[in-house]
Amino acid sequence: MTVETMLAPPEVLAARAKSRWPGESAEYRAARTALLAEEIALRRQIERVAERRRALPPGPVVGDYWFEGVEGPVTLAELFGDKETLVVYTWMFGPERERPCPMCTSLLSAWEGEARDIQQRVALAVTARSPLDKLEAFAAERGWRDLPLYSDPSGDFSRDYNAIVPDAGEIPQLLVFTRRGGTIRFFWAGEMDDTSADPGQDPRGAPDLMPLWTILDFTPEGRGAEWYPSLTYPNA
Structure with a gap:
C-alpha cells in the first residue's frame, strides 16, 4: 500500500478543520x-x-561557459562554490535593453530578500547578457545587495539554454544544475511556454516562482489581465 x-x-x-471567522454565513x-x-x-x-x-535523470553539460562577476571571469563550475546544486535565473536584461524586464525584476526583488537563505542550501546565480556594470548599476538603484549577478558577455550560455529565442528576443529561464563526483549535469528547467498556456492566461510555470502572484491569487481581484509591476516607485 x-x-x-x-x-x-x-x-x-x-x-x-476548525477555523471559523466573525460574521461568516x-x-x-x-x-x-x-x-x-x-x-x-x-x-x-x-x-x-x-x-x-x-x-529526473540529469544529463551532461556540453560546452564550456564563462561569466563576468564582481571578482572577474568565472566558469560555470566555479558558480557552484562549495555546493552540489546550482540554481541559475536568466534575467531579461540584454544589451539592447535600456531597462530590464519588469516581471523579471519584480521576481528578483522578492528573491533578494531570500538570497542568503537560498544559498545556505544551494548555489545561486542571476545571469544577463548586459555588461556587468549595467547590471550592478540597476541593482544599486533597486537596493539589491545579496543577489549574485553575472554577465554572460558571449551570450553562449543564454543561447544554449533557451534564454534567447530564434527571433532574438529574450525569455527568462530557471535552470538547475548538479555537480556530483566532479561532473556537472543539467537537472531541470521550466518548459511551459505559449504552446502550453491555457486560454486567457499568461504562459507560466507551476508552482509560480513569483510571490507577488501567489499573494494576488488569494484576492478577489486576482492577478489582473493588463497590470504589470513597475520598475520604479516613489520613495516613501
Missing part, C-alpha cells in the same frame, strides 16, 4: 470547506510533482 492510498481523502480533512462555510478540500488536494499534487522532479 502506498503512502498516497493511506492518506485520508481531502474532503475528510477539510471537514475536520452557512453559505460561506460550505463553500470554504469545499474549497479547502481542493486546496489540500493541490498541496498533495505539488508534493507529487516535486517528488517526480527530484527523480
